[in-house]
Amino acid sequence: MQTLSPSPNPVSYRPLFALPVIVSALGFFVDVYDMLIFSIVRVPSLQSLGMTEAEVSQAGTFILNFQQAGLVLGGFLWGILGDKRGRMSVLFGSILTYSLTNIACGFVQDVNTYAFLRFLAGVGLSGEIGAAMVLVAETLPKALRSYGSSVVAGIGYLGAGVAYLTVEYFNWRMAFWVGGGLGLALLLLRVSVFESGLFSRMKVEHREVSRGNLLHFVSSWPQALKYLRFVTLGMPTWFVVGILATFANEFGQALGIADIIKPGRCVMLIYVGLAGGDLLSGPLSQWLRSRIKAITGLLLCSGFLSGIYLFGGINTAEGLYTICLLIGFCTGYIAMYLTMVAESYGTNLRNTATTSVPSVVRGTLIPMTLFFQALKPSVGALVTAGLLGVIVYGLCFWSLSQTEETFGNDLDFVE
Structure with missing residues (x-):
């Protein structure tokens, strides 16, 4: 491990600290909009293509898995590019890719084309949050790092709300076009953002250091286990979004709720x-002086509320919608989680790790949905989701118990 030389006159850069946070937050906002738009329009878009209720469930899973596969592949591609060419190259390339692809999604007429375009969108979408979190972590002073990450995630996740409202007021095709247009507009703002100073100095001072080397993460058992622990730490988010929310209409039927549950509203x-x-997790982490304690507290509440969702006897649509809101709040630890990933790797590997880890996490939704669809016919949707939740939260808490605390870590080093 080698340390980078300190940046000259860091105080003079303080007026610029807010700019990468604002632009990263807006970028993640569009990213969330475009990533979640399929989950929100899944039912109406597939019904408009002439599918029955049973066909919607199967085709929706097929298309969603294609999107998640694209997220996995893109996470590695953008991660490596960000460590070789810079964080800003990812923030420009990824948003251009997923914006154009989402515009194309508004013109689909068949399932196979839909799945292919969602795959391409997934490739583009996977680069945004990792590169944004790395840029913010490397730009802000140590004392402000938690707050900056929380603002990026807190504002970014509101993109799902705007996506839902867009679908409420316009049709599903227009929703895709709006998301793509927002992304293209954001490109203009990114012109004013500077590259990470840590990355720029690393290129000069450590030219011989390998950058974006995927083999590093499997170079030894401890390194592989460290990477896998970070992957399992993020899985509850996609259990909540990809299973509990996306298939909420099926859970509503299993619970005997008379009203039709809208998965888009749950998402x-x-x-x-x-x-x-996520807006809470940053200040909470600062107050506790621990990333792990903040994440553990939120996840305990998230697991408990997920159990209430499935087995708490909820019998009204409003009750189910309310519990979704509460589960989301208690699963809002992603800002601190990705900050932990960024703080755990050197500058030459930081973007690869922080971008690929959440993409692999998104990819774990593929086995989750396959598990759900395979076991559901024999034991029912509620029991299947319950068993899956036990596995997901169990792995997550085990990983937390084995992960080193990163609060206050310096980021000026290479590996």
């Missing part, structure tokens, strides 16, 4: 909750 409420939780 929106969970993400509004995530925004609130």
